[in-house]
Amino acid sequence: MSDALRIIFMGTPEFAVPSLQALLDCPDQVVAVVCQPDRRQGRGKKLCPPPVKVLVEEAEIPVFQPTCICDDAFMGTVSDLQPDLIVVTAYGRILPGRLLNLPRLGTINVHGSLLPKYRGAAPIQWALINGESETGVTIMQMDNGVDTGDILLPITMPITEDDTSGTLFRKLADLGGQALFEALSRIKQGSLSPIRQDDSLSCSAPMLKxxxxxxxxxxxxxxxxxxxxxxxxxxxxxxxxxxxxxxxxxxxxxxxxxxxxxxxxxxxxxxxxxxxxxxxxxxxxxxxxxxxxxxxxxxxxxxxxxxxxxxxx
Incomplete structure (x- = not known):
């Protein structure tokens, strides 16, 4: 499989930017970007676009910011783009099964932990809180569960004594871009073998309070x-x-x-x-x-x- 892939990218915050940049740098074609709607921020409540949207503003790539990703109108938009693959990094919403399975190669995710450890919304923070000595990113095939899909490519990284969730976010965001670039190359070569997650080794990473x-x-x-x-x-x-x-x-x-x-x-x-x-x-x-x-x-x-x-x- 050597032809360029048609890819839809779904992501929103700063963590997703290196993943999108990796796609823009690869020979495949990003046919659309999907992110959360603009939000009001700061004391002035100014309407601000997500970092992912800012990255592609001058790239002439269509950007969609649906308030609902389950309706027929959005599904029709995605279908019309005829994607080979959907790539997700920190989009911020649970995706319906019919969207995950729409592309011929399915949907893959860049997750900020070494799965099956730390499934959920705050994997980077919980790895630190629990005193882990290493973490990493996992490229996984998405399914209907929460971070339960087959593992395609894990890459590890040590945690230092001075690391915070802030420093790890930046490191893992960059590592996620690198892992994604490698995973796409190997997907087209047919050299990635999905590995089923061992649920007995899993732990959750719920949102912080x-x-x-x-x-x-x-x-x-x-x-x-x-x-x-x-x-x-x-x-x-x-x-x-x-x-x-x-x-x-x-x-x-x-x-x-x-x-x-x-x-x-x-x-x-x-x-x-x-x-x-x-x-x-x-x-x-x-x-x-x-x-x-x-x-x-x-x-x-x-x-x-x-x-x-x-x-x-």
Whole structure:
């Protein structure tokens, strides 16, 4: 199978941009792009196009932003384009089965985890929260389940001690583009063999909630270290002292026998704030006091006094 494929791309946020760029760089033809409708953003509530739409504005590729992807009108539009393949990266909606099966080669997805681990909406964040040492992307054949289709091509990547969900998003987005480029080449060569997922190894990655960010200092410093990084930049981890909320970023585990109560603010200096936990200490190098911007701890203590000896609650 060497002829150029007719491809419809479905994706919306910044994470999907490298995947679309990979398609634009390959010899196949992107016949249309489908993304979510423009949204109002910022204080001025200005109507803004999704990043994927911005990428193709000058490429003379049709862009569709349906409010409903299940109606006959949209299905007719897709059918008229006669796609060989649909590629999906973070589109943001569950696709109906008749759409998935419409192209002769079906529909493939770029997923931000090593399936069957972390099926769902927030795979990157949960890999960090659960302390995984590696993650990756999986090119999978989509079916009617949630990230349950056959695996076509997995590519792994290590997670560093300083990675956050923000840094991993950027890394995995780029890796997804690279994996997609390779997968398309191998699909046309007929050298990809679908592998059925082992459901017994699966775990879910549900959407994050703001209340997940409230820290329980009786946990170990390592657990808190993973949680803070997994929730950075959103919804972020936080705790209270003197009824004032502080958000925490850039944590580091400091081994040592803890003699203070968990949550005790043991030190605040240019190196960060040192807090006692259920096991070892946690050094936090960036902080965001309520009502202020995120800043290094040194900048924070220049403008306010942190109550050393008090407990975060």
């Amino acid at each position: 703001k209340e997940m960010g409230q820290l329980d200092w009786s946990q170990s410093a390592q657990e808190l270290h993973c949680l803070i990084r997994g929730l950075d930049p959103w919804p972020s981890a936080y705790s209270f002292i003197d009824k004032r909320r502080f958000r925490f970023f850039k944590p580091q585990v400091i081994p040592g026998e803890v003699t203070e109560k968990p949550g005790t603010l043991c030190r605040a200096d240019k190196n960060g704030v040192l807090v006692a936990t259920g096991q070892d200490y946690l050094l936090v190098r960036e902080i965001q006091p309520e009502g202020k911007k995120r800043m290094c701890v040194q900048a924070c203590i220049c403008g306010m006094q942190l109550p050393v000896g008090e407990q975060f609650t």
